[in-house]
Amino acid sequence: MNRSLHIILNCGVVGCLGILLALAERFLDGYSIQILNLVAINILLALSLNLIYGFTGMFSLGHAGFMAIGAYVCALLILTPDQKATLFLLEPAYPWIEAAHAPFLLAVAAGGLAAGAAALLVGIPLLRLGDDYLGIATLGFAEIVRVLANNLPRITNGALGFKGIPAYADLWWNYGWCLLGLLIVVRLLGSTTGQCLKAIRDDEIAARAMGVDAFRLKLLSFTLGAFFAGVGGGLLASLLTTIDPKMFLFTMTFNVLMMVVMGGLGSVTGSVIAGAAVTMILEWLRFVENPITVGNLTLPGIPGMRMVVFSLLLIAVILFRREGLMGTREITWERMAAWVRRGRTA
Amino acid sequence: MKALVEARDLTMRFGGLVAVSEFSLAIPKGAIVGLIGPNGAGKTTCFNMITGFYRPTSGQVVLDGQDITGLPPHLVCRAGIARTFQNIRLFGNATALENVLVGMYVRQKTSWWQSVVFWPAALREQETQRTRAMELLAAVGLTDMAAEKASSLPYGAQRRLEIARALATGPRFLLLDEPAAGMNPQESQELMAFIRRIRDDFDLTILLIEHDMKVVMGVCEHIAVLDYGVTIAEGSPAAIQANPKVIEAYLGEEALAHA
Numbered sequence: 001m002n003r004s005l006h007i008i009l010n011c012g013v014v015g016c017l018g019i020l021l022a023l024a025e026r027f028l029d030g031y032s033i034q035i036l037n038l039v040a041i042n043i044l045l046a047l048s049l050n051l052i053y054g055f056t057g058m059f060s061l062g063h064a065g066f067m068a069i070g071a072y073v074c075a076l077l078i079l080t081p082d083q084k085a086t087l088f089l090l091e092p093a094y095p096w097i098e099a100a101h102a103p104f105l106l107a108v109a110a111g112g113l114a115a116g117a118a119a120l121l122v123g124i125p126l127l128r129l130g131d132d133y134l135g136i137a138t139l140g141f142a143e144i145v146r147v148l149a150n151n152l153p154r155i156t157n158g159a160l161g162f163k164g165i166p167a168y169a170d171l172w173w174n175y176g177w178c179l180l181g182l183l184i185v186v187r188l189l190g191s192t193t194g195q196c197l198k199a200i201r202d203d204e205i206a207a208r209a210m211g212v213d214a215f216r217l218k219l220l221s222f223t224l225g226a227f228f229a230g231v232g233g234g235l236l237a238s239l240l241t242t243i244d245p246k247m248f249l250f251t252m253t254f255n256v257l258m259m260v261v262m263g264g265l266g267s268v269t270g271s272v273i274a275g276a277a278v279t280m281i282l283e284w285l286r287f288v289e290n291p292i293t294v295g296n297l298t299l300p301g302i303p304g305m306r307m308v309v310f311s312l313l314l315i316a317v318i319l320f321r322r323e324g325l326m327g328t329r330e331i332t333w334e335r336m337a338a339w340v341r342r343g344r345t346a
Numbered sequence: 347m348k349a350l351v352e353a354r355d356l357t358m359r360f361g362g363l364v365a366v367s368e369f370s371l372a373i374p375k376g377a378i379v380g381l382i383g384p385n386g387a388g389k390t391t392c393f394n395m396i397t398g399f400y401r402p403t404s405g406q407v408v409l410d411g412q413d414i415t416g417l418p419p420h421l422v423c424r425a426g427i428a429r430t431f432q433n434i435r436l437f438g439n440a441t442a443l444e445n446v447l448v449g450m451y452v453r454q455k456t457s458w459w460q461s462v463v464f465w466p467a468a469l470r471e472q473e474t475q476r477t478r479a480m481e482l483l484a485a486v487g488l489t490d491m492a493a494e495k496a497s498s499l500p501y502g503a504q505r506r507l508e509i510a511r512a513l514a515t516g517p518r519f520l521l522l523d524e525p526a527a528g529m530n531p532q533e534s535q536e537l538m539a540f541i542r543r544i545r546d547d548f549d550l551t552i553l554l555i556e557h558d559m560k561v562v563m564g565v566c567e568h569i570a571v572l573d574y575g576v577t578i579a580e581g582s583p584a585a586i587q588a589n590p591k592v593i594e595a596y597l598g599e600e601a602l603a604h605a
C-alpha cells in the first residue's frame with residue numbers, strides 16, 4: 001500500500017474521531033464524557049509505559065512518579081495566583097510558585113518536560129542497572145517523588161494537595177495530546193531508530209556489537225515515555241480538578257502496567273485497545289462496590305472490591321494469554337486490507 | 347604490506363585464569379586470516395577483546411594506526427569493525443530485513459526526531475537504508491526471506507543473515523566466529539566461496555574462527571593457532587599443517603587425513 005493512501009486513511013480516521021467527539025460533547029451526559037476523557041488519558045499513559053517496557057525492554061515501575069511531577073507542575077501553572085493564595089493553608093507558597101502562571105497548552109507541556117527532565121536525571125545512573133534492579137530503583141524513585149510532594153508544603157501544599165484546578169482538559173485537549181503521543185511513538189517505532197529500540201530489547205549484546213549506542217537509546221526511550229507520562233498526569237490533574245500525594249501511590253503505576261500487559265507488551269494497537277477497555281471495565285466494575293440485592297439477599301458493598309475483581313482478571317490474562325490481547329502484533333491498514341480480501345474470497 | 351589491524355600482546359585474565367596470554371597478530375589489509383585452536387583455547391575471548399566487549403588486562407588493539415583499546419563495542423563498530431557470534435545472535439522477533447536495518451543505524455546521518463516530523467532528508471535516508479538493506483540481503487541470497495521472522499529461518503540462512511547484518515554497519519574488518527558451525531559439507535563448500543566473494547565485493551579484511559579444517563585451510567591465507575591462551579604457531583596453511591606442535595595440540599590425525 002502506498003504512502004499517500006496511508007495518509008488519506010489516517011486523516012480519515014482522525015476526521016471521524018473529530019466528528020464522534022463533537023457528537024459526544026453535544027449528546028452525552030457528563031459521566032459518559034468523563035469516561036471518554038479518562039480513556040484518552042489512559043491510552044496515552046499505557047502507550048508511554050509500553051514504549052519504555054514493551055518496546056525497549058526496560059522494566060520501569062516509576063510511572064506514578066512521572067505522572068505526579070506532570071500533574072503538580074501543570075496544576076501549579078494553571079491555578080491563578082489568587083487561587084494559590086487561598087489554597088496554601090499550612091504554609092504560604094514561595095512567591096515564585098504563587099506567581100507562576102501559563103496557558104493550559106504550555107502548562108501541560110511543562111509538566112511533560114519536567115517529568116522528562118526527572119527521567120533524564122534518574123535514568124543516567126539507573127539505566128546502567130540490570131532489569132530487576134531497574135524495577136526496584138524506579139519504584140523507589142516514584143516513592144521519593146510522593147514523599148517530596150508530602151513534605152514540600154510551600155510548593156505542593158503538602159498532604160492537602162490542590163483543589164479547584166481549572167477544568168480545561170476537555171475531550172479536545174485529551175484526544176489531541178493522545179493523538180500527538182500516538183503519532184510520535186508510531187513514527188519513532190517505524191524508523192530505523194525504533195528498530196534499534198526493539199533490537200536492544202531482544203538482544204542488547206548483539207545490538208551493541210552492531211554499533212547501537214544502547215545506553216543513549218534507552219535513555220531516549222525512557223525520557224520520551226516519562227514525558228508522555230507527565231503530560232498524562234497534567235491532563236489528569238485538570239480533568240479531576242483535585243490532586244494530592246495519595247493519588248500517586250503504586251496502584252497508579254499498577255493500573256497502567258495492567259493496561260500494557262493486557263494489550264500486549266510491544267503493541268501500540270494493544271495499548272490503545274486495552275487502555276480503552278480497562279478504563280471502561282474499571283468504571284463498569286464500580287457496581288460490585290455498591291450493595292447488591294439478589295432476591296431477598298442483600299450483599300454489602302465492599303470498597304476496593306473492583307480492584308480485586310480486576311486483579312483476578314489480570315491473573316487470568318497472564319495464565320491463559322501470556323502475551324496479552326495483541327502480543328507484539330499491530331492492526332495496520334495492510335492487515336485490514338488482507339482481512340477484507342480474505343473475507344471476499346471466502 | 348601494511349597491517350590494517352594489529353593485536354599487540356593482548357592478555358585477558360579472569361581471576362586466576364589466563365584465558366589469553368600475549369596474543370599478537372598483524373593482519374594485512376584484504377587478508378583472510380584464520381584463528382584456530384582446541385575448545386576453550388581463548389579464540390572467542392580474542393574476538394571479545396578486539397570488539398570492545400572485554401577490556402584486555404594488558405595489550406593494545408590498533409585499527410589502521412589508531413589505538414582502539416578499551417572503546418565500548420558500539421564505537422568499535424563505528425570505527426569499522428563488525429562481527430558475528432558463535433551462537434547466532436539475531437533479533438529473533440524481527441524480520442530479516444529489520445535485522446539488517448539495525449546494522450544500518452550506526453551510519454545513519456539524520457536523527458530520530460527528524461523521522462518523527464517527516465523531515466525530507468530523514469525520509470530519504472530511510473528509503474536508502476531500505477534499498478541498501480535489500481541489496482545486502484540479495485548479496486547473501488536472502489531476498490525471498492526478507493519479510494520472514496529471523497528466528498524462523500533455516501540455520502544456514504540465519505548465519506548468512508548475521509553476516510548481512512554485520513556488513514550493513516559498513517565495516518573494514520569483519521570477524522566471523524565459527525561461520526561453518528552446523529553446516530553440512532556442501533554448505534561449508536559454498537561458504538568458502540561466499541567468504542572470498544564478500545571480501546572482494548565489500549573490500550574487507552577478515553579474521554575467522556573455525557573448527558572445520560577444510561574451510562580454514564581452503565579459505566585462509568594465514569593462520570594463528572591458540573592453545574590454552576598461548577599462540578603456539580602462526581603461518582601459511584601448509585606450514586601450520588606441517589607444524590608438529592600444532593599437530594600435537596590440536597589437529598591430530600584429522601588434519602593429516604585432509605592434507
Ligand SMILES: Nc1ncnc2c1ncn2[C@@H]1O[C@H](COP(=O)(O)OP(=O)(O)OP(=O)(O)O)[C@@H](O)[C@H]1O
Nearest residue numbers: 360363365383384385386387388389390391392432
Ligand atoms: N567472561 C568470562 N569469565 C570467565 N571466564 C571466561 C569468560 N569468557 C571466557 N572465559 C574462559 O576463557 C577460556 C577461553 O574461552 P573462549 O570462549 O575464548 O574459548 P574458545 O577458544 O572460543 O573455545 P570454543 O572453541 O569452545 O568456542 C575458557 O576457559 C572460558 O571458560
Ligand SMILES: [Mg+2]
Nearest residue numbers: 389390391432
Ligand atoms: Mg569460541
